[in-house]
Amino acid sequence: MAVDIQSPWRIGSVEIPSRVVLAPMAGVSVQAFRRQGRRFGAGLVCSEMVSCAGLSHGNERTLGYLRLSREETPLAVQIFGSEPDVMVEAARMVEDAGADIVDINFGCPVRKVTKTGAGATLLEDPERAVRIVSAVASAVSVPVTVKMRRGLANGSRAALAVGPQLVEAGAASLTLHPRSAKQMYTGTADHSLTAELVELVDVPVVASGDVTTRERGQELLDGTGCAAVMVGRAAQGNPWAVGEIAGTRAGDPKREEVVAELVLFMRATVHELGEHRATGFLKKFYGWYLGRGRFPKPFKQELVQLATLAEVEDRLLAAAPGAAEVLARLEGELPADEDVLLDLPISAYGGG
Numbered sequence: 500m501a502v503d504i505q506s507p508w509r510i511g512s513v514e515i516p517s518r519v520v521l522a523p524m525a526g527v528s529v530q531a532f533r534r535q536g537r538r539f540g541a542g543l544v545c546s547e548m549v550s551c552a553g554l555s556h557g558n559e560r561t562l563g564y565l566r567l568s569r570e571e572t573p574l575a576v577q578i579f580g581s582e583p584d585v586m587v588e589a590a591r592m593v594e595d596a597g598a599d600i601v602d603i604n605f606g607c608p609v610r611k612v613t614k615t616g617a618g619a620t621l622l623e624d625p626e627r628a629v630r631i632v633s634a635v636a637s638a639v640s641v642p643v644t645v646k647m648r649r650g651l652a653n654g655s656r657a658a659l660a661v662g663p664q665l666v667e668a669g670a671a672s673l674t675l676h677p678r679s680a681k682q683m684y685t686g687t688a689d690h691s692l693t694a695e696l697v698e699l700v701d702v703p704v705v706a707s708g709d710v711t712t713r714e715r716g717q718e719l720l721d722g723t724g725c726a727a728v729m730v731g732r733a734a735q736g737n738p739w740a741v742g743e744i745a746g747t748r749a750g751d752p753k754r755e756e757v758v759a760e761l762v763l764f765m766r767a768t769v770h771e772l773g774e775h776r777a778t779g780f781l782k783k784f785y786g787w788y789l790g791r792g793r794f795p796k797p798f799k800q801e802l803v804q805l806a807t808l809a810e811v812e813d814r815l816l817a818a819a820p821g822a823a824e825v826l827a828r829l830e831g832e833l834p835a836d837e838d839v840l841l842d843l844p845i846s847a848y849g850g851g
């Protein structure tokens with residue numbers, strides 16, 4: 500029987516209201532992005548990968564990743580590292596911060612991470628990978644999950660060998676992005692591996708890679724037996740894609756909706772990162788929101804040249820009559836931004 504994309508499922512004790520998961524994306528998955536994803540129908544959202552070493556050293560900027568909000572629950576916070584003891588300490592901090600799930604990154608292909616023995620490298624070091632999952636799973640009471648690539652080399656099947664061992668070690672769910680680390684984002688995700696993994700383990704498997712439409716999401720749910728699909732790049736500057744895949748809305752957004760969501764996102768990001776960091780961080784989002792044929796190309800060029808976010812807001816609102824009303828309605832409906840669960844020793848996060 501076809502799985503209803505809007506039906507709930509569980510990871511351990513955590514109930515997840517839909518079969519759509521918002522992908523962890525470094526440099527993208529800030530709290531504002533995650534809250535927006537939940538609002539558009541993602542059942543589970545995930546933080547970008549957070550360095551265990553940074554958390555355990557009390558690095559102020561890393562601790563900032565633990566500013567979580569009630570509006571984003573259920574939320575997984577993803578950690579990366581290679582030393583079981585350090586990862587245990589970091590996982591405990593993540594749990595204390597209020598995350599519903601601790602996710603471990605065994606997929607990052609970026610050299611800066613793999614050269615430390617973390618990320619995708621651990622797929623080729625199953626003994627250490629098992630020690631990490633086992634140590635973390637016994638240290639926290641929230642479910643521990645793992646996100647993997649297929650392996651390091653093209654054609655690798657390492658994820659299928661290590662996946663069942665990770666479940667035995669305590670992983671409550673596995674997410675598979677079936678590209679090799681070498682592939683980075685080229686080629687296509689081979690979800691026949693996802694179907695194989697589903698057969699091998701008795702925990703929910705999440706399929707990540709190239710889910711851009713409702714049709715593709717449903718095809719993967721039906722064809723691989725996965726419990727949920729993860730949406731990454733398709734959601735960049737495009738919460739409407741999340742809504743379409745999750746079945747909460749249909750059709751292209753109107754210009755005023757695009758501008759209202761972008762301005763809302765900008766304001767939430769300033770609140771989160773501080774004006775200085777948000778100004779640089781937001782630049783890539785202009786192209787993502789305003790592209791896809793929504794606005795003429797030179798408009799984005801114009802925005803990235805402006806010195807202040809206030810000028811960007813003014814320009815955006817002037818370009819889409821009606822956006823100010825949509826924005827006011829959205830802001831009226833949404834809870835106030837400040838809803839930080841944890842009182843961490845963050846003195847100057849934002850602006851740095």
Ligand SMILES: Cc1cc2nc3c(=O)[nH]c(=O)nc-3n(C[C@H](O)[C@H](O)[C@H](O)COP(=O)(O)O)c2cc1C
Nearest residue numbers: 522523524525547548676707708709710730731732
């Ligand atoms: C900019 C960017 C940053 C990413 N950062 C992370 C990360 O921090 N942790 C992780 O597990 N995966 C990360 N990924 C991988 C995505 O979560 C996802 O598995 C991948 O993009 C494939 O899905 P997609 O085709 O829906 O984008 C990142 C991907 C992108 C494009």
